[in-house]
Amino acid sequence: MLEIDNSKYIDTTELKLFGEVEIENGNTRIKGRNHWVGTGLETLAAFIGTGSGTGVSNPINNWYILLGTNTTTATSVTMSALVNPIPIQPNFKLTAGNYYSGSTNAVTVKYTAVWFPGTVSGTIGEIGLYLTLNGGVYPAGNPGMVSRLSAADTSFTAFTVNMSNALNVVWYINLVYV
Amino acid sequence: MEEYNIEKASVGDFIGIRGTVKIENGEHIAIGRNHWVGQGLENIGSYLIIFGCGQCGASNTWNIYIGSDTSTTTTVGTTSLVSPIGTAPGTPPNSTSTSGIYYSSSTTPVVLTWIATWNAGTVSGTLGEAGLYLQYISALTNGAYATSTTALASRISAADGSFTSFTINTAAALTVTWTVSLVYA
Numbered sequence: 001m002l003e004i005d006n007s008k009y010i011d012t013t014e015l016k017l018f019g020e021v022e023i024e025n026g027n028t029r030i031k032g033r034n035h036w037v038g039t040g041l042e043t044l045a046a047f048i049g050t051g052s053g054t055g056v057s058n059p060i061n062n063w064y065i066l067l068g069t070n071t072t073t074a075t076s077v078t079m080s081a082l083v084n085p086i087p088i089q090p091n092f093k094l095t096a097g098n099y100y101s102g103s104t105n106a107v108t109v110k111y112t113a114v115w116f117p118g119t120v121s122g123t124i125g126e127i128g129l130y131l132t133l134n135g136g137v138y139p140a141g142n143p144g145m146v147s148r149l150s151a152a153d154t155s156f157t158a159f160t161v162n163m164s165n166a167l168n169v170v171w172y173i174n175l176v177y178v
Numbered sequence: 179m180e181e182y183n184i185e186k187a188s189v190g191d192f193i194g195i196r197g198t199v200k201i202e203n204g205e206h207i208a209i210g211r212n213h214w215v216g217q218g219l220e221n222i223g224s225y226l227i228i229f230g231c232g233q234c235g236a237s238n239t240w241n242i243y244i245g246s247d248t249s250t251t252t253t254v255g256t257t258s259l260v261s262p263i264g265t266a267p268g269t270p271p272n273s274t275s276t277s278g279i280y281y282s283s284s285t286t287p288v289v290l291t292w293i294a295t296w297n298a299g300t301v302s303g304t305l306g307e308a309g310l311y312l313q314y315i316s317a318l319t320n321g322a323y324a325t326s327t328t329a330l331a332s333r334i335s336a337a338d339g340s341f342t343s344f345t346i347n348t349a350a351a352l353t354v355t356w357t358v359s360l361v362y363a
Contacts, residue, residue: 012213012254015195015222033191036362041193041288045360047225048236048312049278049290058228077362097227099220105254107223175223177214177254178194 014178017044019171021127021149023156026165032155034129034171035075040146043133059131062143064089065113065169071125071151071158081145082128090169091116107175115167125158126150129171147171195222197358199308199334201341204350210340212356213252217314218331224315236312237276239328242294242354243268248306248336248343258330259309263301267311267330271354272297288360296352306343307335310356332356 019034043059070083090113097109111129128145151158161167197212221236228234245268247260262268271294278290292310314329336343346352 012215012252013196013211015214015219017193017195017222018191035191036193041360041362044193044222044225045278045288045290047234048222048358048360049276058234059225060227095227097223099223105216105219107219109223109226173226175219177219 011178015175016178017173017175019129019147019173021155021172022170023124023127023168024170025124025159025167026162028159028162030156030159032149034147034149035153035155036147037075037079037145038077039080039133039144040131043131043144043146060095061132063095063111063129063131064093064143065111065171066128066130066145067115067120067124067167067169068126068128069123071123073126073150074152075148075150079145079148082126082148084126085128086120086122088115088120090114091119105177109173109175111171111173113169113171117166118163120167121161121163123158123160124167125152127169147173192362194361195358196361197310197332197356199340199357200355201305201308201352202355203305203344203352204347206344206347208341208344210334212310212332212334213338213340214254214332215252215256215330216254217257217329218312219254221312221315221329221331228315234313234315236315236331237292238313240276240292240313241267241270241274241311241328242292242356243270243309243311244296244301244305244352244354245307245309246304248304250335251337252333252335256330256333259307259333261307263303263305267309269296269301271295272300290358290360292356294354294356298351299348301352302346302348304343305346305352306337307333308354309333332358 023030068082068085092114094112130143201208245259245262250260311328312331
């Protein structure tokens with residue numbers, strides 16, 4: 001996981017949100033930086049700018065990480081789903097979060113997904129984080145892709161799933177001062 | 179074992195959250211950038227892992243307060259205005275409103291606005307700081323939340339050099355417009 005040290009200089013005029021994804025499948029270890037899509041921007045804004053009711057669902061009411069095979073289509077702001085998703089949700093999911101106060105001020109939220117051995121196969125070229133969306137142009141309560149990691153963005157190198165091993169994806173979202 | 183593969187950052191890697199504040203009082207207009215405090219940081223981060231909460235929007239309960247301090251800079255540990263005008267957390271505005279321009283299929287960024295107005299004669303003295311108070315989710319544990327309280331999320335202050343303090347013209351209304359933009363960076 002990324003080490004954050006902003007203790008020497010903190011510019012508090014702006015917050016920055018970024019994500020990193022770790023993939024583990026047998027001997028394959030990959031780490032890359034995600035790309036946010038418009039729905040990710042929107043769902044975060046809906047939380048900040050709205051109050052209660054149907055416009056305010058919560059991101060992990062229904063969430064999952066999906067794998068996909070596409071290796072050629074770069075992520076764009078308007079993208080709302082993986083290009084070639086493998087329609088198999090993880091066998092195991094977990095979320096956790098930490099707030100680091102004091103000299104190092106940052107928030108790290110972690111989404112973990114595990115597919116047991118033999119559950120998925122083929123080439124992995126894209127991975128998407130799907131959270132429950134908030135209001136705006138999307139109905140509350142429907143999970144949608146907020147961020148994507150893709151080989152086409154050169155965020156990682158596509159690989160073939162080793163079906164003898166579990167496939168683990170850990171998606172870190174960090175909120176820090178600029 | 180393969181080596182870790184981290185490519186350089188590019189557009190879409192980051193979401194930046196920026197705030198600008200406009201203070202209008204008669205002929206006087208001040209504009210400056212806000213400073214986020216730790217409570218604001220934690221609040222937004224907490225949202226990312228909550229569920230089952232029907233009133234967890236940060237603007238479910240919110241307010242803007244003003245204060246007179248001109249010498250204390252904002253830190254990440256700042257939790258309230260230093261010298262609020264009126265009884266802490268401050269004299270509430272007479273009217274408030276919000277608006278938002280959300281993402282559509284072809285446009286970014288997202289712009290959120292909170293507006294607070296004090297009628298003429300409601301507040302007086304030196305205006306050296308203002309604070310945006312949002313509903314506060316303080317528990318960053320899996321799925322936990324606690325609502326119904328507001329806390330300072332962001333502050334603008336003369337001490338930070340964000341604007342020049344001024345004496346409130348009590349013959350005119352005072353309006354604070356707090357605009358937050360979420361942008362790709």
